[in-house]
Amino acid sequence: MFNLIIFGAPGSGKGTQSEKLIAQYGLTHISTGEVLRAEIAAGTELGKIADSYISKGQLIPDDLMVDILASEVDRLRPQSTGFIFDGFPRTIPQAEALKKMLEERGEEVHSVIGLEVADEELIERLIKRGAMSGRADDNVETINNRLKVYHSTTSPLRDYYQKEGKYQAIEGTGHVDEIFSKISGAIDKHPAAPKK
Numbered sequence: 001m002f003n004l005i006i007f008g009a010p011g012s013g014k015g016t017q018s019e020k021l022i023a024q025y026g027l028t029h030i031s032t033g034e035v036l037r038a039e040i041a042a043g044t045e046l047g048k049i050a051d052s053y054i055s056k057g058q059l060i061p062d063d064l065m066v067d068i069l070a071s072e073v074d075r076l077r078p079q080s081t082g083f084i085f086d087g088f089p090r091t092i093p094q095a096e097a098l099k100k101m102l103e104e105r106g107e108e109v110h111s112v113i114g115l116e117v118a119d120e121e122l123i124e125r126l127i128k129r130g131a132m133s134g135r136a137d138d139n140v141e142t143i144n145n146r147l148k149v150y151h152s153t154t155s156p157l158r159d160y161y162q163k164e165g166k167y168q169a170i171e172g173t174g175h176v177d178e179i180f181s182k183i184s185g186a187i188d189k190h191p192a193a194p195k196k
């Protein structure tokens with residue numbers, strides 16, 4: 001398996017680039033945001049809990065998030081040659097839980113692709129996305145809180161994965177295809193990289 005984390009602030013292009021990664025490498029995409037939005041749409045208990053955090057731009061508690069991720073990994077693992085983790089981990093405890101969870105399954109994170117985009121551009125993109133997709137958490141107030149949470153709680157993961165020698169910074173502005181070619185260039189250098 002080849003397991004990749006696509007890392008970056010809200011609006012940095014993780015979802016867009018994940019689609020291209022799936023097409024090129026056949027990896028299995030796990031977006032924790034999408035999993036939670038599906039629960040909300042289905043009106044489940046979990047969805048109700050998730051909505052109470054997402055609508056305020058806050059993170060879902062780590063314990064709950066780790067359980068959700070573990071069950072997705074176990075559900076999808078039999079048919080997978082590797083994962084793209086999108087939107088997870090978002091905290092140091094989540095990164096530690098992911099490491100442990102993968103180790104218990106004889107697996108590891110091979111690479112962390114960090115999409116780096118300036119805040120002003122992120123805000124512009126998220127406001128545009130909110131107008132087009134109607135995503136409830138893409139409104140100005142929630143966006144500001146999500147960026148604050150990103151800088152205080154999620155961005156320390158950059159250092160965490162840098163220390164593990166896994167972090168690869170990618171300039172996340174410019175044309176989507178140009179960004180993708182930088183990402184695939186970084187992945188292809190890895191000895192365990194999947195075939196195209």
Ligand code: AMP
Binds near residue numbers: 032036054086090146
């Ligand atoms: P996303 O689609 O990745 O931007 O996620 C949308 C929202 O879902 C986030 O703003 C959080 O409220 C919640 N969420 C998604 N992934 C996580 C995570 N790993 N930990 C905590 N909350 C999450």
